[in-house]
Amino acid sequence: MDQQKLPNVTIALVLGIVSFLCCCFSAGIGGIILSGIALFLTSKDEKLYKVQPENYSNFSQLKTAKIVAIIGLVLGVLSLIWTVFSIMQMGGWEAYLEQTKQIMEQWGVEQN
Template sequence: MNQQKLPNATAVLVLGIVSIVGCCCYGVLGLIAGIIGLVLYKKDNALYQSNPTLYSITITLIQEEFFVLLD
């Protein structure tokens, strides 16, 4: 079976990193990037949970570890 990447995986990682840097430097801009990243993460997580064998697990584990750091 051919596994594929989650559609917003890269965007979620980039927005998460931008939100951490943005919160330290700019405040509100980092918060906005973090909220957008969390919304995209929830969509990807729901998509992954509906059919876990279709998507690769590597990106999902990175996302979960990253958002644990944000909590």
């Protein structure tokens, strides 16, 4: 019988890699969401593999996707913690918004 590939490995790997980028640009929240989805997909494929391991050939890619997703999740959580910590150091949400407004005025960016 020909071996086939696990169905969600590629998308889980892509989501794990993209979660790295989202950690930087979304205060960690995007990275947490994408890596969570990737971990869900890898766990789904692990269950499928455990039922009939002889039918699938890309289990090593599945392990790689899971590791990448875990790293993305950890980076996302750390980024979120750092963002919350930074806002608290500025004096809370209102002080953060005030500082952001001042910076935007200095740069000449109009706000609504």
